[in-house]
Every structure is written in C-alpha cells, then in structure tokens.
Amino acid sequence: MPYTTEQFVRRAVGELLRGDAHGKFWCQTCLATFALETLGAGYHKRDIGRALDKMFEAPSPLNRIPAFGCAQCGRTMPCLGVPTP
Secondary structure (H helix, E strand, O other): OOOOHHHHHHHHHHHHHHOOOOOOEEEHHHHHHHHHHHHOOOOOHHHHHHHHHHHHHOOOOOEEEEEEEOOOOOOEEEEEEOOOO
C-alpha cells in the first residue's frame, strides 16, 4: 500500500517539532512552507494544505493550541508543537 501525502507531511512535521523545534509551536502557514521545502517539488501546496488541515483536526501525538504565538513568524494563531516536560 503506498504512502499518502498526509503520512509524509505528518512525518516531516513531527520530526521538526520533536527535533530542532522541540518545545516550540508553529502555525499552519509556516508548517506548510517547511513541508514544501522538505518534501520537494513533487508535492503540491494544496495537497500539503489538506494534509495539515487533517493534522490540525486530529493532531495526536502532537499538541494543538488554539491561539499561540508562532515560533517561526510570530503571528498569534492556532499552532502545533510538542511541549517540553
């Protein structure tokens, strides 16, 4: 069974938020930009946007905060991240 775009996006975003950006929360726009850069030209922005929509609806095992300052751009909006213990 082939992997879906959502699975690739979840993996890329999860690795970012558990690695270099651990303890930081990123908005959907910044995560989409990161995913596009990471996954390459074979993915369309709309497909990554749909995958992130699904991630924000069911973020587990990541945490979703309804209004938070994005660590990347600074705008206050819904964000995903992994809190530090």
